[in-house]
Amino acid sequence: MSATSQSPEVPARGKRADALRNQQTLLAAAAAVFVTSGVEAPIREIAARAGVGIGTIYRHFPTRADLVVAVYRHQVEACAEAGPTLLANAASPLAALRQWVDLFTDFLVTKHGLANALQSDTGGFDALHTYFVDRLVPVCAQLLDASVDSGEIVPGTGPYELMRGIGNLCIGRNNDPAYDPRRLVDLLLRGLQQPR
Amino acid sequence: MSATSQSPEVPARGKRADALRNQQTLLAAAAAVFVTSGVEAPIREIAARAGVGIGTIYRHFPTRADLVVAVYRHQVEACAEAGPTLLANAASPLAALRQWVDLFTDFLVTKHGLANALQSDTGGFDALHTYFVDRLVPVCAQLLDASVDSGEIVPGTGPYELMRGIGNLCIGRNNDPAYDPRRLVDLLLRGLQQPR
Amino acid sequence: MSATSQSPEVPARGKRADALRNQQTLLAAAAAVFVTSGVEAPIREIAARAGVGIGTIYRHFPTRADLVVAVYRHQVEACAEAGPTLLANAASPLAALRQWVDLFTDFLVTKHGLANALQSDTGGFDALHTYFVDRLVPVCAQLLDASVDSGEIVPGTGPYELMRGIGNLCIGRNNDPAYDPRRLVDLLLRGLQQPR
Amino acid sequence: MSATSQSPEVPARGKRADALRNQQTLLAAAAAVFVTSGVEAPIREIAARAGVGIGTIYRHFPTRADLVVAVYRHQVEACAEAGPTLLANAASPLAALRQWVDLFTDFLVTKHGLANALQSDTGGFDALHTYFVDRLVPVCAQLLDASVDSGEIVPGTGPYELMRGIGNLCIGRNNDPAYDPRRLVDLLLRGLQQPR
DNA sequence: AATGAATGAGTTTTCATTCAT
DNA sequence: TATGAATGAAAACTCATTCAT
Secondary structure: OOOOOOOOOOOOOOHHHHHHHHHHHHHHHHHHHHHHHOOOOOHHHHHHHHOOOHHHHHHHOOOHHHHHHHHHHHHHHHHHHHHHHHHHHOOOHHHHHHHHHHHHHHHHHHOOOHHHHHHOOOOOOHHHHHHHHHHHHHHHHHHHHHHHHOOOEOOOOOHHHHHHHHHHHOOOOOOOOOOOHHHHHHHHHHHHEOOO | OOOOOOOOOOOOOHHHHHHHHHHHHHHHHHHHHHHHHOOOOOHHHHHHHHOOOHHHHHHHOOOHHHHHHHHHHHHHHHHHHHHHHHHHHOOOHHHHHHHHHHHHHHHHHHOOOHHHHHHOOOOOOHHHHHHHHHHHHHHHHHHHHHHHHOOOEOOOOOHHHHHHHHHHHOOOOOOOOOOOHHHHHHHHHHHHEOOO | OOOOOOOOOOOOOOHHHHHHHHHHHHHHHHHHHHHHHOOOOOHHHHHHHHOOOHHHHHHHOOOHHHHHHHHHHHHHHHHHHHHHHHHHHOOOHHHHHHHHHHHHHHHHHHOOOHHHHHHOOOOOOHHHHHHHHHHHHHHHHHHHHHHHHOOOEOOOOOHHHHHHHHHHHOOOOOOOOOOOHHHHHHHHHHHHEOOO | OOOOOOOOOOOOOHHHHHHHHHHHHHHHHHHHHHHHHOOOOOHHHHHHHHOOOHHHHHHHOOOHHHHHHHHHHHHHHHHHHHHHHHHHHOOOHHHHHHHHHHHHHHHHHHOOOHHHHHHOOOOOOHHHHHHHHHHHHHHHHHHHHHHHHOOOEOOOOOHHHHHHHHHHHOOOOOOOOOOOHHHHHHHHHHHHEOOO
């Protein structure tokens, strides 16, 4: 590296700092709008909320998926990193799996429209789906395998299938007293357990 | 019945016959398009597939919900009527519930986009949702109650919640080898069973 | 008349009678609908009100203007025929003109949307306009000329102009307490009178 | 004022200049189309005439009424402001009223379709009607009252009624040699004058 | 780099008019 | 002759996306 090279993290003239700040504003606005109007909300609405032009959003996030992924990256990462930790600390692999599933469920339930978008085949959410799968399926697989190995759950259910099942159960507006996703996810996990 | 009496399937005047035939064509086309493009497919696409003008669709089915309900009415009715029959003939209430759930699941799995539409809050599908709930929840409730009474499943899960859980699990394109809704529905039912 | 000859007025097998009766029903229905929804009301609405198919309306009245002319023919004729009578019986030509204008105004005011249609250049009302002009302008001209000749009104205003002015003043929904077409028509006539 | 100060007509940033220019183009195009096809002309026609996309029109004028009001605002304002001036300068209140009515009539006569739209109860022209009434009726009232007070015209006719009468007389395509709105408006005013 | 004006494809909906039965 | 099903042109309106400033 020459003396004039600049690492991305240390911008020289402040321009980059502006852009970064802008990006944060954007993500916050998008997150807020996603909660209100779902992940398919008009770009214009997000731009308005962020107080920027729509062109700015397109510059930072060329596709809608880019934006959605960026919005939820932190939480996906946190969820991914929690897997090994839980496995190391929980009383049993199944207990770890339960706790991880709780984490994952909480995440989906609190992000209105996210679960829906994850399985949508319209709107260019493929990248979002892919990201979730790539990042979380391995984590879930580890917990699942361990639980099978410990004899706590029956084999035959793959991590992708389980996660998508959980994801689907979380679809729909939350706070519906007649439909509690967490209860159903719990039933699903019970169904996985060994009869004994 | 006199010799001149005519069954409802053999209308007397010509016009009606045409219209009825057309209505059948329409329903078939709509069903096909729903599988391909989901229940939110453009009206124009259905008209094109049926080989009729868009006006014709609006004549027969003024709102999208009318069309969707019409397309699925037969199967919803069949499913509703199967409930009591299964309960009367199966080895146990739980067995009847299982079989009924299989029926319901098959229905949803084979109708791409239907499960999705059922929980959508956009597109004027309220009527569809309402129809499903009104017609099927009581049936499901009967099977569920009987299974609780027989001690085969644990209490605490309502028929609406169960049906919506099943519905949600069926969301997504079918024939995905990595995600089998039927397996997950089966897990859900296992989760309902008494530990013993 | 032989037993087998059939004058148009005495149809043998009722077909013609049916058609005539139908035509009357149609005219009555159209008149009623014109009052409610204006002269541009959907053909379908008229057909429904008459209890016939739309095709029947098109058979009898190929264009909308045909229908409108037919609906109002009686009254136009009555108005036309009243002209000479009034002129012969009134105290003066101006008095006759006044009475005739009252007749004409009443006609327009009570036919919602008619005055509007008369000057509309859309909707194919040309034939209607033409019919009114051909039939009534000569009548109005006679009254106007006589009034000029008697020295009661100033010359310079033509019958077409006057009639169209009156027609225009009658445009708009009636029963508006803030706008009384008759008062304004009266002002117009006053304006025509000789200063003396 | 410094040399760098900018009048409102010379906005600082580029974009705004374009948009403003565009808005002018739009208003001109709309005015032209209104003359040709009336105030109910399809949005698309105006867009085509202006050489812009339809979206552009919706951006500038969300509703049709917004567009129509914008097109005629200048002239309505001029007309409104002329009232007091005329009253102050004319030889008599009636003379002022005459001149103002001429102004108003000229305005309507030269805007084909406007008079028609003003009394239409379809197409969302309420706002237009309201704007005219709110802005001009008080002005007309002042002139009318003064003319009554000076004994030049008979009382009993309200400003709204007079204006709407004039408006109605101006309905129809102009340049019809057989129908001169100005002549009829003049007759109407004569009708208002005191016999003496 | 940011802006937001402009674009126009896509969808819904209404009705006059035709035409097979 | 009557019917009304079918047609499709027309018009409004929304938004993702591009691009001049």
